[in-house]
Each structure stands twice: as C-alpha cells, then as structure tokens.
Amino acid sequence: MSSRDLVLGRIRRALADVPRGERPEDVPVPRDYLATHSPADAVELLAENLADYRAVVHRADAAGLPGLVARLLAARDAQTVVVPPGLPEEWLAATNAARVADTADLTPRRLDAVDSVVTGCAVAVAETGTLVLDGSPDQGRRRITLVPDHHVCVVRVPEQVVDSVPQALARLVPTRPLTWISGPSATSDIELDRVEGVHGPRTLEVVLLRE
Amino acid sequence: MSGTYLGMPAFPVAAATATADGRLRANLTHATRTIRGKRAAAVAELPDWAALRAAGAAVKDRTLRHLDTYLTQAEEAVTAAGGTVHWAADAREANRIVTRLVRETGEREVVKVKSMATQEIGLNAALAGAGIRAYETDLAELIVQLGDDLPSHILVPAIHRNRGEIRDIFAERMADWGRPAPEGLSDRPAELAEAARLHLREKFLTAKVGISGANFLVAETGTLVVVESEGNGRMCLTLPETLISVVGIEKVVPTWRDLEVYLQLLPRSSTAERMNPYTSMWTGPGESDGPRAFHLVLLDNGRTDTLADTVGRQALRCIRCSACLNVCPVYERAGGHAYGSAYPGPIGAILTPQLRGTASEVDASLPYASSLCGACYEVCPVAIDIPEVLVHLRERVVQGGPASVGGQRVRLKPARGHAAERAAMRAARWALDRPGVLRAGQRLAARTRRLHPDRLPGPGRAWTDTRAVPEVPAESFRDWWQRTGGGREAGA
Numbered sequence: 058m059s060s061r062d063l064v065l066g067r068i069r070r071a072l073a074d075v076p077r078g079e080r081p082e083d084v085p086v087p088r089d090y091l092a093t094h095s096p097a098d099a100v101e102l103l104a105e106n107l108a109d110y111r112a113v114v115h116r117a118d119a120a121g122l123p124g125l126v127a128r129l130l131a132a133r134d135a136q137t138v139v140v141p142p143g144l145p146e147e148w149l150a151a152t153n154a155a156r157v158a159d160t161a162d163l164t165p166r167r168l169d170a171v172d173s174v175v176t177g178c179a180v181a182v183a184e185t186g187t188l189v190l191d192g193s194p195d196q197g198r199r200r201i202t203l204v205p206d207h208h209v210c211v212v213r214v215p216e217q218v219v220d221s222v223p224q225a226l227a228r229l230v231p232t233r234p235l236t237w238i239s240g241p242s243a244t245s246d247i248e249l250d251r252v253e254g255v256h257g258p259r260t261l262e263v264v265l266l267r268e
Numbered sequence: 269m270s271g272t273y274l275g276m277p278a279f280p281v282a283a284a285t286a287t288a289d290g291r292l293r294a295n296l297t298h299a300t301r302t303i304r305g306k307r308a309a310a311v312a313e314l315p316d317w318a319a320l321r322a323a324g325a326a327v328k329d330r331t332l333r334h335l336d337t338y339l340t341q342a343e344e345a346v347t348a349a350g351g352t353v354h355w356a357a358d359a360r361e362a363n364r365i366v367t368r369l370v371r372e373t374g375e376r377e378v379v380k381v382k383s384m385a386t387q388e389i390g391l392n393a394a395l396a397g398a399g400i401r402a403y404e405t406d407l408a409e410l411i412v413q414l415g416d417d418l419p420s421h422i423l424v425p426a427i428h429r430n431r432g433e434i435r436d437i438f439a440e441r442m443a444d445w446g447r448p449a450p451e452g453l454s455d456r457p458a459e460l461a462e463a464a465r466l467h468l469r470e471k472f473l474t475a476k477v478g479i480s481g482a483n484f485l486v487a488e489t490g491t492l493v494v495v496e497s498e499g500n501g502r503m504c505l506t507l508p509e510t511l512i513s514v515v516g517i518e519k520v521v522p523t524w525r526d527l528e529v530y531l532q533l534l535p536r537s538s539t540a541e542r543m544n545p546y547t548s549m550w551t552g553p554g555e556s557d558g559p560r561a562f563h564l565v566l567l568d569n570g571r572t573d574t575l576a577d578t579v580g581r582q583a584l585r586c587i588r589c590s591a592c593l594n595v596c597p598v599y600e601r602a603g604g605h606a607y608g609s610a611y612p613g614p615i616g617a618i619l620t621p622q623l624r625g626t627a628s629e630v631d632a633s634l635p636y637a638s639s640l641c642g643a644c645y646e647v648c649p650v651a652i653d654i655p656e657v658l659v660h661l662r663e664r665v666v667q668g669g670p671a672s673v674g675g676q677r678v679r680l681k682p683a684r685g686h687a688a689e690r691a692a693m694r695a696a697r698w699a700l701d702r703p704g705v706l707r708a709g710q711r712l713a714a715r716t717r718r719l720h721p722d723r724l725p726g727p728g729r730a731w732t733d734t735r736a737v738p739e740v741p742a743e744s745f746r747d748w749w750q751r752t753g754g755g756r757e758a759g760a
C-alpha cells in the first residue's frame with residue numbers, strides 16, 4: 058500500500074465518529090468577525106502603522122515623485138538601483154543612479170551588490186501597516202525586494218489602500234507569488250528585544266503617491 | 269545533546285534541574301513577561317477578537333472532520349500548479365523522502381527555514397547521517413544549532429539564552445559553520461543580529477536547495493504560507509532552485525478566504541504584532557520567480573492517532589503561536605527542554621503524548637506537567653481546551669483505555685505499577701508541592717477531583733491520605749497572577 062493510501066485510510070478510520078453523509082459545509086463556521094475595523098482615514102492609519110514598525114513614510118504627488126525618489130536614493134548614496142520591468146519610467150526620471158534590470162540572468166550575488174530597489178505595490182493594508190507585492194510588472198520578482206538593503210515602495214493612495222486583512226485577501230490573486238511586508242526585516246530572538254534588519258532590507262521607505 | 273531529545277529524563281526530573289537554574293529562570297521570566305504584556309495590548313486592538321477566535325477554531329474543526337477531503341484537494345491543487353506531493357506516514361519516511369530529494373539535486377548543503385515539523389522528525393540529524401549539512405537560518409535556530417543545543421520555545425527557540433551567552437556562542441562556534449564572527453563582537457542585540465546576517469548571507473547567495481515548513485496550506489488553491497520576521501524565510505523560499513516543504517497534515521485550511529482569520533490571529537498571538545514583518549505565499553514553483561522545483565511532503569507521524577481521539581483531536585487546531593507557553597507558570601519555571609520534545613509548554617504537554625504515545629516515561633509524565641490553571645486555554649487563539657485534554661490524557665495514563673497507535677485501534681493498559689505512573693505522580697507532586705502553582709490550578713479542581721481520591725493508585729493514594737483535595741478559592745487565577753507577579757511573591 059502506498060503511504061498516501063495508508064495515511065488517508067488512517068484518517069478515515071480516525072474519523073469514525075463523524076456521521077456518514079456529513080459534508081464539510083455541515084460543520085458551521087461563524088463568520089461574525091468584522092470585514093473591516095473601519096478606520097476613519099485608511100491612508101492616515103496606514104502611514105501611522107508603517108511608521109510604528111519603523112518604515113519611513115513620505116508623501117508625494119505625481120509631479121513631485123521623481124525628485125523625491127532621486128533624493129531618497131542620493132541620501133543613501135545609492136550608485137545602483139534595481140528596477141522591475143514595468144516600473145513607470147518617470148518615477149526614476151530625476152535620479153542618475155545606474156539602473157539594473159530585473160532579468161532572468163540577474164544572479165543573487167550580482168543582486169547583492171545593488172544598493173537600492175524601487176517598486177510599486179499591489180495592495181496596502183491600513184490596519185496592519187502592510188504592503189503586499191504580487192510580482193506584477195511594476196514590482197518584479199520576489200528576490201529584488203529582498204536582497205538589496207534599501208527598498209523604496211510607491212503606494213498609490215487611496216486606490217491601493219484597503220482597511221483590513223480580509224479586504225486585502227479579496228483583492229489578491231492566490232496563484233501569484235505574494236510577499237507581505239510589514240516594516241523592515243526584524244528579529245526579537247535576543248531577549249525579545251526588537252532589532253531591525255537581519256536578512257531583508259534594513260531600510261524600508263514608503264512613498265504614498267497621490268495622483 | 270546534538271539536536272535530539274531522546275534519552276531526556278521525564279518532566280519532573282528535568283524540571284527539578286531546570287527550576288534550580290537561576291540564569292535560565294531569569295532569562296525565561298524576562299522574556300515571557302515582556303511578551304505577555306505586549307500580546308494583551310495587540311489583542312485588545314481588535315474588538316472582534318472573540319469572533320475571530322471562534323471562527324479560527326471552527327474552520328480547523330471543519331477541516332479536521334473532513335481532513336481526507338481537504339488533503340486530496342490540496343494535493344490536486346499543488347500538483348496542478350506544478351509541484352510534487354509526497355506522503356510520509358512517519359518521521360523515518362519523511363526523512364527518507366527529503367534525503368532522497370536533496371540527493372537527487374546533487375547538493376550536499378541546504379538552507380532551512382525554521383520549521384517545527386522538521387524539528388519534530390529530527391531531519392537535520394537524518395540529513396547529517398546522509399552527509400548533507402543543513403544550515404538553520406532563523407536567528408534563534410542558528411543560536412541553538414551553533415550552541416549544539418535544543419530549541420526550548422516554539423517561537424523563540426533560544427529564549428533560554430541571554431545576550432551574553434549568545435555572544436559567546438557566536439564568537440566560539442561561527443567559524444566551524446562558515447564565516448567567523450567579527451572580531452571584538454559585543455553582546456548588543458543589533459551587533460549580534462549583524463553578525464548573523466554576515467554569517468548567513470554567504471549561504472543564501474549560493475544555496476541550491478531550501479527546506480521549509482509551512483504555517484498554512486490552502487486546499488482550494490494549493491497555496492503555501494510561511495509567516496516570519498527576519499527575511500531568512502524569504503531567502504530560503506526564493507533564492508534556491510529546489511524547495512522542499514515538510515508540512516503536517518493538520519496545516520491545511522479549506523479556502524483562500526480562511527487565511528483572513530489566521531493572518532489576524534497568528535501575529536498578534538505570537539509576536540504581539542499587528543502583522544509579522546514578512547509573509548510569503550506561493551502556489552507551485554514560479555515560472556521565473558523563485559525555485560523551479562517544488563516538493564511538498566505531507567507528514568502524518570502520529571497526527572492521525574491524535575485525530576482518532578475525539579477529546580484530543582482539538583490539539584490539531586494548533587497554529588503554533590506559542591501564546592500558551594508564555595502564560596504558563598509551569599513553563600516559565602521549568603523551561604522548554606524539560607518537556608523533552610520539539611513542542612514544549614502546554615501544547616507540548618498535550619500534543620507530544622498524543623503524537624508519540626505514552627509508552628515512555630517522559631511522554632507519560634507530560635500530561636502532569638501542568639497546574640491546570642487554564643491560562644493556556646484563555647490565551648489560545650483557536651480555543652484549544654488544553655486543560656481538558658490534559659485531564660483526559662491523565663486518565664489514559666493511569667487507567668488505560670482505547671486509543672489509536674500507528675493507525676491501529678488498541679486498548680492501552682493502565683500504567684499501574686509502571687515507571688510511567690511513578691513519573692506521573694512525581695510530576696503531580698512537583699506541581700502540587702508548590703503552593704502558588706497549586707492555588708493557580710483551581711479552575712479545573714472540580715474536573716480533576718475525581719482523579720484524586722479514587723483513581724490515583726500507589727503513591728497517589730499516599731498523597732491523598734495526607735492532603736485534602738484543594739478547595740476552589742475565591743480568587744481567580746488571573747487575579748492571583750496579577751497580585752503576586754506570577755507567583756514570585758507567593759513563594760511559588
């Protein structure tokens with residue numbers, strides 16, 4: 058007998074107490090929790106929660122964005138910036154940091170030598186201060202927001218902002234590779250003191266872009 | 269110790285040593301106190317916590333009662349997404365499968381995301397036996413691995429170590445595993461984290477094989493979810509060419525939507541955060557994003573035996589948040605190693621003897637490693653009634669009865685006259701001799717009372733001769749805990 062049949066057989070025997078004919082839907086799941094905790098201003102709450110987890114929050118409009126991005130990169134003395142294939146060109150119009158394309162031959166080691174990354178975002182969750190990336194062309198592959206030490210993420214507000222986790226899941230496509238980011242990398246493994254920056258980017262800057 | 273709990277003494281013996289270790293107690297007390305306060309605040313932010321908790325329990329109950337349906341659905345979805353699904357009836361089989369898969373890649377090194385399942389089955393030792401080196405990449409797991417030590421907490425495996433000890437471990441051992449610790453390393457947490465970053469980066473950039481567990485597996489879509497903080501998880505899940513995930517069969521949830529419940533319950537319960545820094549979700553191998561080969565190993569290893577017990581089944585709801593450890597007065601004093609398994613604390617006390625059976629002395633003593641105060645139940649985000657299961661398992665140890673072992677229905681003999689019984693009684697005495705812990709245990713006094721005079725044989729009878737069954741006190745556990753600062757002022 059295959060282990061698959063063995064385990065499934067054990068499960069069916071173990072569930073002898075479950076009436077034959079009971080369907081999964083017959084086991085009630087109360088869903089009276091809230092779909093949103095209804096923040097008065099989701100964008101403001103997002104900014105607050107992002108900052109609470111040590112992300113640096115900036116605001117810009119379309120005209121101001123290229124200058125802001127250039128300043129953020131210059132402030133870190135970024136010589137190189139990795140760019141997802143579908144990032145709007147004008148976002149980087151004012152910086153002279155050298156572009157590195159997110160292509161298949163970009164090895165982890167080469168990526169490790171890149172200073173910064175600029176991406177868009179799929180959804181941002183106000184109640185938890187979370188950015189979700191789904192690998193769309195303006196966000197690129199998962200690795201590019203992981204290996205460089207500095208991540209600038211541009212969130213279009215208010216349209217990309219949802220109140221809550223339930224609302225975020227409803228907007229996302231499960232088959233895409235998804236990365237949820239809440240503040241920069243952190244650990245609490247040493248005496249439960251929170252320390253930012255272990256393996257992911259140590260600096261996360263979020264630009265709330267009002268168009 | 270080298271990463272195995274085999275040969276561990278029974279809980280009371282281990283606990284007696286651990287409670288005498290002042291440094292361990294200080295480390296634990298500091299850590300669990302910190303997290304308790306933060307967690308309460310994070311939970312209080314959500315007015316619908318009780319409703320989320322009820323939904324979290326109900327979704328798992330639905331899943332467990334129809335586990336075969338959901339597992340086959342998950343298998344189909346993962347396969348359709350390009351992954352390969354393997355089934356492992358026990359630890360040996362899981363280790364064999366993973367070892368073979370690594371061998372087939374031709375690699376001798378793997379990077380690992382912290383995983384309770386692989387700890388449970390002793391995967392690292394099995395891989396080492398096959399000449400494959402597994403690098404733990406979670407900071408706490410790294411501390412444990414470098415220190416040739418064992419994890420003592422679900423979430424913070426090195427909780428028993430303070431910063432000075434961690435510094436010494438890094439300074440002495442990092443060189444044996446790769447890049448040495450920087451010269452003049454201090455014990456500042458930021459500096460220690462930086463040393464880990466530098467040490468591990470080499471591994472991440474070159475690793476061809478990653479091994480992980482998963483927090484959730486969505487049956488409907490075949491999506492796996494890993495929740496973490498440091499980014500080591502993202503590294504292991506993203507950069508290697510091959511990814512192997514070892515996942516307990518109880519980790520499945522029916523639908524994508526169900527994640528909305530657990531992604532709210534888990535971070536607040538475990539690290540007391542609104543959301544953990546990183547969550548990765550993947551459905552099969554990515555075309556150009558992430559590993560090109562993905563293997564899912566579905567692990568039984570005693571879970572079906574646990575499922576067969578209608579009282580004990582609820583332990584399989586556990587989402588490994590570790591909240592029950594942090595509120596447990598027994599855990600706080602005894603430390604995680606005393607429980608003799610990958611799962612310490614209250615959940616370990618009910619899960620381990622179900623996964624492994626109660627034949628060994630340490631496993632038979634685990635249901636007694638509790639004061640039945642009920643704090644674990646109150647804090648559990650999926651409402652596992654841990655005290656109820658403890659009492660049930662005590663009955664099984666002392667009285668015997670029907671159980672499922674290795675998938676077979678058996679009738680266990682009472683442990684009368686057996687070493688396990690003596691171990692159990694010593695454990696009971698250990699808790700009962702401590703007035704503070706005992707006083708904390710009154711929530712279930714009525715439930716356990718029937719066990720005391722009638723059913724405790726041998727030493728138990730002697731115990732009830734000289735001590736009255738405690739009366740239910742006017743003061744609740746919570747009040748007591750707060751008033752006495754966790755028992756310290758009560759001499760517990």
Ligand code: SF4
Binds near residue numbers: 585591593615
């Ligand atoms: S038993 Fe409950 S509180 Fe304990 S780790 Fe599991 S889910 Fe968390």
